[in-house]
Amino acid sequence: MKILVTGGLGFIGSHTVVELQNEGFDVVIIDDLSNSSLEVLEGITSISGIKPYFEELDLKIKSDVKSFFSKHSDVVGVIHFAASKAVGESVKEPLMYYENNISTLVYVLQEMTKLNRQNFIFSSSCTVYGQADELPITENAQVKPAQSPYGNTKQIGEEIIQDTCKVNEKLNSIALRYFNPIGAHPSTEIGELPIGVPQNLVPFITQTAMGMRERLSVFGGDYATPDGTCVRDYIHVVDLAKAHVVALQRLLENKNTSNYEVFNLGTGKGSSVLEAIHSFEKVSKKKLKYKIVDRREGDITAAYAETSKANNVLGWKTELSLDDAMSSAWKWEQKIRNK
Incomplete structure:
Protein backbone atom coordinates (compact mmCIF):
# COMPACT_ATOMS: atom_id res chain seq x y z
CA MET A 1 0.00 0.00 0.00
CA LYS A 2 1.31 3.40 -0.98
CA ILE A 3 1.68 5.96 1.81
CA LEU A 4 2.58 9.62 1.26
CA VAL A 5 4.79 11.21 3.93
CA THR A 6 5.03 14.99 3.61
CA GLY A 7 8.14 16.45 5.23
CA GLY A 8 9.52 12.91 5.14
CA LEU A 9 13.16 13.99 5.29
CA GLY A 10 12.66 15.91 8.53
CA PHE A 11 13.49 14.66 12.03
CA ILE A 12 10.29 12.79 12.90
CA GLY A 13 9.29 12.20 9.28
CA SER A 14 12.48 10.32 8.38
CA HIS A 15 12.21 8.01 11.39
CA THR A 16 8.57 7.32 10.50
CA VAL A 17 9.50 6.47 6.91
CA VAL A 18 11.92 3.85 8.25
CA GLU A 19 9.24 2.29 10.46
CA LEU A 20 6.71 2.29 7.60
CA GLN A 21 9.19 0.51 5.34
CA ASN A 22 9.93 -1.97 8.12
CA GLU A 23 6.21 -2.84 8.04
CA GLY A 24 6.20 -3.32 4.27
CA PHE A 25 4.55 -0.07 3.16
CA ASP A 26 5.45 1.54 -0.16
CA VAL A 27 6.51 5.05 0.90
CA VAL A 28 6.46 8.22 -1.18
CA ILE A 29 8.19 11.29 0.30
CA ILE A 30 7.54 14.97 -0.42
CA ASP A 31 9.92 17.54 1.07
CA ASP A 32 10.98 21.04 -0.01
CA LEU A 33 14.41 20.64 1.67
CA SER A 34 14.00 23.99 3.46
CA ASN A 35 14.91 22.40 6.79
CA SER A 36 16.30 19.02 5.75
CA SER A 37 18.90 17.44 3.50
CA LEU A 38 19.07 14.88 0.72
CA GLU A 39 21.63 13.04 2.86
CA VAL A 40 18.69 11.94 5.02
CA LEU A 41 17.38 9.94 2.05
CA GLU A 42 20.68 8.06 1.98
CA GLY A 43 20.36 7.38 5.71
CA ILE A 44 16.83 5.99 5.33
CA THR A 45 17.98 3.77 2.46
CA SER A 46 20.97 2.54 4.45
CA ILE A 47 18.78 1.50 7.40
CA SER A 48 15.91 -0.13 5.52
CA GLY A 49 17.67 -1.35 2.39
CA ILE A 50 14.92 0.34 0.36
CA LYS A 51 15.18 3.73 -1.33
CA PRO A 52 11.78 5.40 -1.06
CA TYR A 53 10.43 7.46 -3.94
CA PHE A 54 11.28 11.11 -3.27
CA GLU A 55 10.03 14.27 -4.93
CA GLU A 56 11.27 17.74 -4.04
CA LEU A 57 8.07 19.75 -3.89
CA ASP A 58 6.89 22.96 -2.26
CA LEU A 59 3.40 22.32 -0.91
CA LYS A 60 2.68 26.07 -0.97
CA ILE A 61 2.44 25.80 -4.77
CA LYS A 62 -1.12 24.58 -5.22
CA SER A 63 -0.72 23.52 -8.84
CA ASP A 64 2.25 21.30 -7.93
CA VAL A 65 0.25 19.62 -5.17
CA LYS A 66 -2.56 18.98 -7.64
CA SER A 67 -0.14 17.56 -10.19
CA PHE A 68 1.49 15.28 -7.61
CA PHE A 69 -1.80 13.73 -6.49
CA SER A 70 -2.91 13.19 -10.08
CA LYS A 71 0.25 11.11 -10.60
CA HIS A 72 -0.17 9.26 -7.29
CA SER A 73 -3.92 8.67 -7.10
CA ASP A 74 -3.26 5.20 -5.63
CA VAL A 75 -2.10 6.69 -2.31
CA VAL A 76 -4.13 5.07 0.50
CA GLY A 77 -2.85 7.18 3.39
CA VAL A 78 -1.09 10.47 4.11
CA ILE A 79 1.07 11.29 7.13
CA HIS A 80 1.45 15.07 7.17
CA PHE A 81 4.60 16.38 8.87
CA ALA A 82 5.50 19.24 6.49
CA ALA A 83 5.45 22.45 8.54
CA SER A 84 7.68 25.07 10.12
CA LYS A 85 8.17 24.28 13.81
CA ALA A 86 10.28 26.84 15.72
CA VAL A 87 8.27 28.72 18.35
CA GLY A 88 10.63 31.73 18.52
CA GLU A 89 10.82 32.08 14.75
CA SER A 90 7.02 31.94 14.49
CA VAL A 91 6.74 34.95 16.82
CA LYS A 92 9.05 36.92 14.51
CA GLU A 93 7.60 35.59 11.23
CA PRO A 94 3.89 34.90 11.86
CA LEU A 95 2.73 35.28 8.26
CA MET A 96 5.37 32.83 7.04
CA TYR A 97 4.12 30.29 9.58
CA TYR A 98 0.46 30.75 8.68
CA GLU A 99 1.23 30.37 4.99
CA ASN A 100 3.57 27.41 5.43
CA ASN A 101 1.55 25.47 8.00
CA ILE A 102 -2.05 26.29 7.08
CA SER A 103 -2.22 26.76 3.31
CA THR A 104 -0.20 23.60 2.71
CA LEU A 105 -2.55 21.57 4.92
CA VAL A 106 -5.55 22.91 3.01
CA TYR A 107 -4.01 22.08 -0.38
CA VAL A 108 -3.13 18.54 0.69
CA LEU A 109 -6.62 17.93 2.09
CA GLN A 110 -8.27 19.35 -1.03
CA GLU A 111 -6.49 16.81 -3.19
CA MET A 112 -6.68 13.97 -0.70
CA THR A 113 -10.45 14.18 -0.41
CA LYS A 114 -10.67 13.29 -4.12
CA LEU A 115 -9.01 9.89 -3.52
CA ASN A 116 -10.85 6.60 -3.12
CA ARG A 117 -9.18 5.88 0.23
CA GLN A 118 -8.77 8.84 2.58
CA ASN A 119 -6.70 8.10 5.68
CA PHE A 120 -4.91 11.06 7.22
CA ILE A 121 -2.48 11.33 10.16
CA PHE A 122 -1.76 14.87 11.35
CA SER A 123 1.41 15.90 13.16
CA SER A 124 0.03 17.98 16.03
CA SER A 125 1.54 19.09 19.32
CA CYS A 126 0.99 19.34 23.05
CA THR A 127 1.37 23.10 22.57
CA VAL A 128 -2.41 23.14 21.93
CA TYR A 129 -2.92 22.67 25.70
CA GLY A 130 -0.79 25.61 26.85
CA GLN A 131 -0.23 25.39 30.62
CA ALA A 132 -2.76 22.72 31.49
CA ASP A 133 -4.84 23.09 34.66
CA GLU A 134 -4.07 19.50 35.67
CA LEU A 135 -1.13 17.13 35.18
CA PRO A 136 -0.73 14.68 33.57
CA ILE A 137 -2.50 16.10 30.52
CA THR A 138 -5.36 14.04 29.07
CA GLU A 139 -6.86 14.40 25.58
CA ASN A 140 -9.89 16.00 27.24
CA ALA A 141 -7.84 18.89 28.63
CA GLN A 142 -8.95 22.32 27.49
CA VAL A 143 -7.32 23.66 24.33
CA LYS A 144 -6.15 27.10 25.46
CA PRO A 145 -5.25 30.24 23.50
CA ALA A 146 -1.94 29.59 21.78
CA GLN A 147 1.27 31.10 23.17
CA SER A 148 2.79 31.46 19.68
CA PRO A 149 1.82 31.52 15.99
CA TYR A 150 3.37 28.03 15.73
CA GLY A 151 1.05 26.69 18.44
CA ASN A 152 -1.86 28.47 16.82
CA THR A 153 -1.18 26.77 13.48
CA LYS A 154 -1.51 23.39 15.21
CA GLN A 155 -4.82 24.42 16.79
CA ILE A 156 -6.13 25.79 13.50
CA GLY A 157 -4.86 22.71 11.67
CA GLU A 158 -6.84 20.43 13.96
CA GLU A 159 -9.95 22.59 13.49
CA ILE A 160 -9.59 22.46 9.69
CA ILE A 161 -9.37 18.66 9.77
CA GLN A 162 -12.32 18.36 12.16
CA ASP A 163 -14.47 20.62 10.00
CA THR A 164 -13.54 18.62 6.89
CA CYS A 165 -14.33 15.33 8.61
CA LYS A 166 -17.80 16.62 9.59
CA VAL A 167 -18.80 17.08 5.95
CA ASN A 168 -16.80 14.20 4.46
CA GLU A 169 -17.50 10.81 6.01
CA LYS A 170 -14.90 9.15 3.76
CA LEU A 171 -12.08 11.12 5.41
CA ASN A 172 -10.66 9.26 8.42
CA SER A 173 -8.19 11.28 10.45
CA ILE A 174 -6.09 11.00 13.59
CA ALA A 175 -4.31 13.96 15.16
CA LEU A 176 -1.26 12.92 17.17
CA ARG A 177 -0.30 15.43 19.85
CA TYR A 178 3.41 14.97 20.55
CA PHE A 179 5.16 16.01 23.68
CA ASN A 180 8.96 16.49 23.30
CA PRO A 181 10.64 14.24 20.69
CA ILE A 182 14.38 13.64 21.17
CA GLY A 183 17.07 11.14 20.28
CA ALA A 184 18.18 9.50 17.04
CA HIS A 185 17.97 6.17 15.26
CA PRO A 186 20.24 3.55 16.92
CA SER A 187 22.02 3.04 13.59
CA THR A 188 23.18 6.70 13.74
CA GLU A 189 22.16 6.97 10.08
CA ILE A 190 19.46 9.58 10.82
CA GLY A 191 18.81 11.98 13.69
CA GLU A 192 17.98 15.59 14.56
CA LEU A 193 19.93 18.00 12.39
CA PRO A 194 18.89 21.60 13.07
CA ILE A 195 19.96 24.28 10.64
CA GLY A 196 21.67 27.17 12.47
CA VAL A 197 21.29 27.65 16.23
CA PRO A 198 19.19 24.81 17.71
CA GLN A 199 15.72 25.73 18.94
CA ASN A 200 15.38 22.56 21.02
CA ASP A 233 7.81 14.82 28.66
CA TYR A 234 10.78 13.71 26.53
CA ILE A 235 9.86 10.91 24.10
CA HIS A 236 12.35 8.94 22.00
CA VAL A 237 11.78 9.68 18.31
CA VAL A 238 11.82 5.95 17.41
CA ASP A 239 8.93 5.29 19.83
CA LEU A 240 7.13 8.30 18.35
CA ALA A 241 7.67 7.07 14.78
CA LYS A 242 6.23 3.66 15.62
CA ALA A 243 3.08 5.33 16.96
CA HIS A 244 2.42 6.81 13.50
CA VAL A 245 2.51 3.37 11.94
CA VAL A 246 0.11 1.99 14.57
CA ALA A 247 -2.27 4.95 14.07
CA LEU A 248 -2.19 4.49 10.29
CA GLN A 249 -2.91 0.76 10.62
CA ARG A 250 -5.87 1.61 12.87
CA LEU A 251 -7.40 3.63 10.03
CA LEU A 252 -6.54 1.15 7.29
CA GLU A 253 -8.14 -1.67 9.30
CA ASN A 254 -11.25 0.48 10.03
CA LYS A 255 -10.75 0.20 13.79
CA ASN A 256 -11.36 3.90 14.45
CA THR A 257 -14.56 4.68 16.37
CA SER A 258 -15.08 8.07 14.66
CA ASN A 259 -13.59 9.70 11.58
CA TYR A 260 -11.64 12.18 13.74
CA GLU A 261 -9.63 10.97 16.72
CA VAL A 262 -6.94 12.53 18.94
CA PHE A 263 -4.14 10.83 20.88
CA ASN A 264 -1.40 12.17 23.16
CA LEU A 265 2.04 10.73 22.47
CA GLY A 266 4.42 10.89 25.39
CA THR A 267 6.06 8.73 28.05
Whole structure:
Protein backbone atom coordinates (compact mmCIF):
# COMPACT_ATOMS: atom_id res chain seq x y z
CA MET A 1 0.00 0.00 0.00
CA LYS A 2 1.31 3.40 -0.98
CA ILE A 3 1.68 5.96 1.81
CA LEU A 4 2.58 9.62 1.26
CA VAL A 5 4.79 11.21 3.93
CA THR A 6 5.03 14.99 3.61
CA GLY A 7 8.14 16.45 5.23
CA GLY A 8 9.52 12.91 5.14
CA LEU A 9 13.16 13.99 5.29
CA GLY A 10 12.66 15.91 8.53
CA PHE A 11 13.49 14.66 12.03
CA ILE A 12 10.29 12.79 12.90
CA GLY A 13 9.29 12.20 9.28
CA SER A 14 12.48 10.32 8.38
CA HIS A 15 12.21 8.01 11.39
CA THR A 16 8.57 7.32 10.50
CA VAL A 17 9.50 6.47 6.91
CA VAL A 18 11.92 3.85 8.25
CA GLU A 19 9.24 2.29 10.46
CA LEU A 20 6.71 2.29 7.60
CA GLN A 21 9.19 0.51 5.34
CA ASN A 22 9.93 -1.97 8.12
CA GLU A 23 6.21 -2.84 8.04
CA GLY A 24 6.20 -3.32 4.27
CA PHE A 25 4.55 -0.07 3.16
CA ASP A 26 5.45 1.54 -0.16
CA VAL A 27 6.51 5.05 0.90
CA VAL A 28 6.46 8.22 -1.18
CA ILE A 29 8.19 11.29 0.30
CA ILE A 30 7.54 14.97 -0.42
CA ASP A 31 9.92 17.54 1.07
CA ASP A 32 10.98 21.04 -0.01
CA LEU A 33 14.41 20.64 1.67
CA SER A 34 14.00 23.99 3.46
CA ASN A 35 14.91 22.40 6.79
CA SER A 36 16.30 19.02 5.75
CA SER A 37 18.90 17.44 3.50
CA LEU A 38 19.07 14.88 0.72
CA GLU A 39 21.63 13.04 2.86
CA VAL A 40 18.69 11.94 5.02
CA LEU A 41 17.38 9.94 2.05
CA GLU A 42 20.68 8.06 1.98
CA GLY A 43 20.36 7.38 5.71
CA ILE A 44 16.83 5.99 5.33
CA THR A 45 17.98 3.77 2.46
CA SER A 46 20.97 2.54 4.45
CA ILE A 47 18.78 1.50 7.40
CA SER A 48 15.91 -0.13 5.52
CA GLY A 49 17.67 -1.35 2.39
CA ILE A 50 14.92 0.34 0.36
CA LYS A 51 15.18 3.73 -1.33
CA PRO A 52 11.78 5.40 -1.06
CA TYR A 53 10.43 7.46 -3.94
CA PHE A 54 11.28 11.11 -3.27
CA GLU A 55 10.03 14.27 -4.93
CA GLU A 56 11.27 17.74 -4.04
CA LEU A 57 8.07 19.75 -3.89
CA ASP A 58 6.89 22.96 -2.26
CA LEU A 59 3.40 22.32 -0.91
CA LYS A 60 2.68 26.07 -0.97
CA ILE A 61 2.44 25.80 -4.77
CA LYS A 62 -1.12 24.58 -5.22
CA SER A 63 -0.72 23.52 -8.84
CA ASP A 64 2.25 21.30 -7.93
CA VAL A 65 0.25 19.62 -5.17
CA LYS A 66 -2.56 18.98 -7.64
CA SER A 67 -0.14 17.56 -10.19
CA PHE A 68 1.49 15.28 -7.61
CA PHE A 69 -1.80 13.73 -6.49
CA SER A 70 -2.91 13.19 -10.08
CA LYS A 71 0.25 11.11 -10.60
CA HIS A 72 -0.17 9.26 -7.29
CA SER A 73 -3.92 8.67 -7.10
CA ASP A 74 -3.26 5.20 -5.63
CA VAL A 75 -2.10 6.69 -2.31
CA VAL A 76 -4.13 5.07 0.50
CA GLY A 77 -2.85 7.18 3.39
CA VAL A 78 -1.09 10.47 4.11
CA ILE A 79 1.07 11.29 7.13
CA HIS A 80 1.45 15.07 7.17
CA PHE A 81 4.60 16.38 8.87
CA ALA A 82 5.50 19.24 6.49
CA ALA A 83 5.45 22.45 8.54
CA SER A 84 7.68 25.07 10.12
CA LYS A 85 8.17 24.28 13.81
CA ALA A 86 10.28 26.84 15.72
CA VAL A 87 8.27 28.72 18.35
CA GLY A 88 10.63 31.73 18.52
CA GLU A 89 10.82 32.08 14.75
CA SER A 90 7.02 31.94 14.49
CA VAL A 91 6.74 34.95 16.82
CA LYS A 92 9.05 36.92 14.51
CA GLU A 93 7.60 35.59 11.23
CA PRO A 94 3.89 34.90 11.86
CA LEU A 95 2.73 35.28 8.26
CA MET A 96 5.37 32.83 7.04
CA TYR A 97 4.12 30.29 9.58
CA TYR A 98 0.46 30.75 8.68
CA GLU A 99 1.23 30.37 4.99
CA ASN A 100 3.57 27.41 5.43
CA ASN A 101 1.55 25.47 8.00
CA ILE A 102 -2.05 26.29 7.08
CA SER A 103 -2.22 26.76 3.31
CA THR A 104 -0.20 23.60 2.71
CA LEU A 105 -2.55 21.57 4.92
CA VAL A 106 -5.55 22.91 3.01
CA TYR A 107 -4.01 22.08 -0.38
CA VAL A 108 -3.13 18.54 0.69
CA LEU A 109 -6.62 17.93 2.09
CA GLN A 110 -8.27 19.35 -1.03
CA GLU A 111 -6.49 16.81 -3.19
CA MET A 112 -6.68 13.97 -0.70
CA THR A 113 -10.45 14.18 -0.41
CA LYS A 114 -10.67 13.29 -4.12
CA LEU A 115 -9.01 9.89 -3.52
CA ASN A 116 -10.85 6.60 -3.12
CA ARG A 117 -9.18 5.88 0.23
CA GLN A 118 -8.77 8.84 2.58
CA ASN A 119 -6.70 8.10 5.68
CA PHE A 120 -4.91 11.06 7.22
CA ILE A 121 -2.48 11.33 10.16
CA PHE A 122 -1.76 14.87 11.35
CA SER A 123 1.41 15.90 13.16
CA SER A 124 0.03 17.98 16.03
CA SER A 125 1.54 19.09 19.32
CA CYS A 126 0.99 19.34 23.05
CA THR A 127 1.37 23.10 22.57
CA VAL A 128 -2.41 23.14 21.93
CA TYR A 129 -2.92 22.67 25.70
CA GLY A 130 -0.79 25.61 26.85
CA GLN A 131 -0.23 25.39 30.62
CA ALA A 132 -2.76 22.72 31.49
CA ASP A 133 -4.84 23.09 34.66
CA GLU A 134 -4.07 19.50 35.67
CA LEU A 135 -1.13 17.13 35.18
CA PRO A 136 -0.73 14.68 33.57
CA ILE A 137 -2.50 16.10 30.52
CA THR A 138 -5.36 14.04 29.07
CA GLU A 139 -6.86 14.40 25.58
CA ASN A 140 -9.89 16.00 27.24
CA ALA A 141 -7.84 18.89 28.63
CA GLN A 142 -8.95 22.32 27.49
CA VAL A 143 -7.32 23.66 24.33
CA LYS A 144 -6.15 27.10 25.46
CA PRO A 145 -5.25 30.24 23.50
CA ALA A 146 -1.94 29.59 21.78
CA GLN A 147 1.27 31.10 23.17
CA SER A 148 2.79 31.46 19.68
CA PRO A 149 1.82 31.52 15.99
CA TYR A 150 3.37 28.03 15.73
CA GLY A 151 1.05 26.69 18.44
CA ASN A 152 -1.86 28.47 16.82
CA THR A 153 -1.18 26.77 13.48
CA LYS A 154 -1.51 23.39 15.21
CA GLN A 155 -4.82 24.42 16.79
CA ILE A 156 -6.13 25.79 13.50
CA GLY A 157 -4.86 22.71 11.67
CA GLU A 158 -6.84 20.43 13.96
CA GLU A 159 -9.95 22.59 13.49
CA ILE A 160 -9.59 22.46 9.69
CA ILE A 161 -9.37 18.66 9.77
CA GLN A 162 -12.32 18.36 12.16
CA ASP A 163 -14.47 20.62 10.00
CA THR A 164 -13.54 18.62 6.89
CA CYS A 165 -14.33 15.33 8.61
CA LYS A 166 -17.80 16.62 9.59
CA VAL A 167 -18.80 17.08 5.95
CA ASN A 168 -16.80 14.20 4.46
CA GLU A 169 -17.50 10.81 6.01
CA LYS A 170 -14.90 9.15 3.76
CA LEU A 171 -12.08 11.12 5.41
CA ASN A 172 -10.66 9.26 8.42
CA SER A 173 -8.19 11.28 10.45
CA ILE A 174 -6.09 11.00 13.59
CA ALA A 175 -4.31 13.96 15.16
CA LEU A 176 -1.26 12.92 17.17
CA ARG A 177 -0.30 15.43 19.85
CA TYR A 178 3.41 14.97 20.55
CA PHE A 179 5.16 16.01 23.68
CA ASN A 180 8.96 16.49 23.30
CA PRO A 181 10.64 14.24 20.69
CA ILE A 182 14.38 13.64 21.17
CA GLY A 183 17.07 11.14 20.28
CA ALA A 184 18.18 9.50 17.04
CA HIS A 185 17.97 6.17 15.26
CA PRO A 186 20.24 3.55 16.92
CA SER A 187 22.02 3.04 13.59
CA THR A 188 23.18 6.70 13.74
CA GLU A 189 22.16 6.97 10.08
CA ILE A 190 19.46 9.58 10.82
CA GLY A 191 18.81 11.98 13.69
CA GLU A 192 17.98 15.59 14.56
CA LEU A 193 19.93 18.00 12.39
CA PRO A 194 18.89 21.60 13.07
CA ILE A 195 19.96 24.28 10.64
CA GLY A 196 21.67 27.17 12.47
CA VAL A 197 21.29 27.65 16.23
CA PRO A 198 19.19 24.81 17.71
CA GLN A 199 15.72 25.73 18.94
CA ASN A 200 15.38 22.56 21.02
CA LEU A 201 17.14 21.50 24.21
CA VAL A 202 18.86 18.24 23.20
CA PRO A 203 20.71 19.43 20.06
CA PHE A 204 21.91 22.41 22.11
CA ILE A 205 23.15 19.99 24.79
CA THR A 206 25.00 17.79 22.29
CA GLN A 207 26.48 20.77 20.41
CA THR A 208 27.68 22.26 23.70
CA ALA A 209 29.30 18.95 24.61
CA MET A 210 31.05 18.94 21.22
CA GLY A 211 32.43 22.43 21.90
CA MET A 212 30.34 24.13 19.21
CA ARG A 213 28.49 26.22 21.82
CA GLU A 214 30.23 27.93 24.72
CA ARG A 215 27.59 26.88 27.21
CA LEU A 216 23.94 25.93 27.55
CA SER A 217 21.46 28.46 28.89
CA VAL A 218 18.79 27.00 31.17
CA PHE A 219 15.86 29.39 30.99
CA GLY A 220 14.53 29.89 34.51
CA GLY A 221 15.47 28.27 37.80
CA ASP A 222 12.54 29.57 39.86
CA TYR A 223 9.61 27.57 38.51
CA ALA A 224 7.29 25.70 40.88
CA THR A 225 8.97 22.36 40.13
CA PRO A 226 11.20 20.11 42.30
CA ASP A 227 14.45 21.72 41.09
CA GLY A 228 13.08 25.04 39.78
CA THR A 229 13.52 24.23 36.07
CA CYS A 230 10.79 23.52 33.50
CA VAL A 231 9.41 19.98 33.28
CA ARG A 232 8.72 18.27 29.95
CA ASP A 233 7.81 14.82 28.66
CA TYR A 234 10.78 13.71 26.53
CA ILE A 235 9.86 10.91 24.10
CA HIS A 236 12.35 8.94 22.00
CA VAL A 237 11.78 9.68 18.31
CA VAL A 238 11.82 5.95 17.41
CA ASP A 239 8.93 5.29 19.83
CA LEU A 240 7.13 8.30 18.35
CA ALA A 241 7.67 7.07 14.78
CA LYS A 242 6.23 3.66 15.62
CA ALA A 243 3.08 5.33 16.96
CA HIS A 244 2.42 6.81 13.50
CA VAL A 245 2.51 3.37 11.94
CA VAL A 246 0.11 1.99 14.57
CA ALA A 247 -2.27 4.95 14.07
CA LEU A 248 -2.19 4.49 10.29
CA GLN A 249 -2.91 0.76 10.62
CA ARG A 250 -5.87 1.61 12.87
CA LEU A 251 -7.40 3.63 10.03
CA LEU A 252 -6.54 1.15 7.29
CA GLU A 253 -8.14 -1.67 9.30
CA ASN A 254 -11.25 0.48 10.03
CA LYS A 255 -10.75 0.20 13.79
CA ASN A 256 -11.36 3.90 14.45
CA THR A 257 -14.56 4.68 16.37
CA SER A 258 -15.08 8.07 14.66
CA ASN A 259 -13.59 9.70 11.58
CA TYR A 260 -11.64 12.18 13.74
CA GLU A 261 -9.63 10.97 16.72
CA VAL A 262 -6.94 12.53 18.94
CA PHE A 263 -4.14 10.83 20.88
CA ASN A 264 -1.40 12.17 23.16
CA LEU A 265 2.04 10.73 22.47
CA GLY A 266 4.42 10.89 25.39
CA THR A 267 6.06 8.73 28.05
CA GLY A 268 3.74 9.82 30.84
CA LYS A 269 6.73 10.98 32.87
CA GLY A 270 7.90 14.54 33.34
CA SER A 271 11.62 15.31 33.51
CA SER A 272 13.09 18.68 34.39
CA VAL A 273 15.68 20.44 32.26
CA LEU A 274 18.31 19.70 34.90
CA GLU A 275 17.30 16.02 34.96
CA ALA A 276 17.71 15.94 31.17
CA ILE A 277 21.17 17.51 31.51
CA HIS A 278 22.19 15.02 34.20
CA SER A 279 20.93 12.13 32.04
CA PHE A 280 23.15 13.34 29.21
CA GLU A 281 26.15 13.73 31.54
CA LYS A 282 25.64 10.19 32.81
CA VAL A 283 25.49 8.47 29.40
CA SER A 284 28.17 10.63 27.75
CA LYS A 285 30.48 10.78 30.79
CA LYS A 286 31.01 14.46 29.93
CA LYS A 287 30.45 17.43 32.23
CA LEU A 288 28.27 20.03 30.56
CA LYS A 289 28.77 23.79 30.82
CA TYR A 290 25.43 25.39 31.62
CA LYS A 291 24.09 28.45 33.37
CA ILE A 292 20.63 29.22 34.73
CA VAL A 293 19.41 32.48 33.19
CA ASP A 294 16.14 34.44 33.13
CA ARG A 295 12.93 32.77 32.08
CA ARG A 296 12.06 32.73 28.38
CA GLU A 297 8.81 34.30 27.23
CA GLY A 298 6.16 31.76 26.30
CA ASP A 299 7.61 28.84 28.28
CA ILE A 300 5.13 26.96 30.45
CA THR A 301 6.07 25.46 33.82
CA ALA A 302 5.31 21.80 33.19
CA ALA A 303 3.75 19.45 30.64
CA TYR A 304 3.63 15.68 30.57
CA ALA A 305 1.17 13.28 29.03
CA GLU A 306 -1.51 11.01 30.36
CA THR A 307 -0.88 8.11 27.97
CA SER A 308 -3.58 5.57 28.85
CA LYS A 309 -5.67 6.33 25.74
CA ALA A 310 -2.74 5.71 23.41
CA ASN A 311 -1.73 2.64 25.46
CA ASN A 312 -5.19 1.07 25.60
CA VAL A 313 -6.92 2.22 22.42
CA LEU A 314 -3.97 2.38 20.01
CA GLY A 315 -2.14 -0.48 21.72
CA TRP A 316 1.07 1.57 21.73
CA LYS A 317 3.43 2.60 24.50
CA THR A 318 6.98 3.87 24.75
CA GLU A 319 9.80 1.38 25.22
CA LEU A 320 12.88 3.63 25.33
CA SER A 321 14.09 5.75 28.26
CA LEU A 322 15.44 9.28 28.61
CA ASP A 323 18.94 7.78 28.97
CA ASP A 324 18.40 5.77 25.75
CA ALA A 325 17.40 8.94 23.90
CA MET A 326 20.33 10.96 25.24
CA SER A 327 22.78 8.20 24.38
CA SER A 328 21.50 7.94 20.79
CA ALA A 329 21.50 11.74 20.36
CA TRP A 330 25.11 11.91 21.55
CA LYS A 331 26.26 9.12 19.22
CA TRP A 332 24.49 10.88 16.34
CA GLU A 333 26.09 14.24 17.16
CA GLN A 334 29.56 12.68 17.32
CA LYS A 335 29.06 10.94 14.00
CA ILE A 336 27.91 14.00 12.04
CA ARG A 337 30.63 16.25 13.50
CA ASN A 338 33.41 13.74 12.87
CA LYS A 339 32.54 13.22 9.21
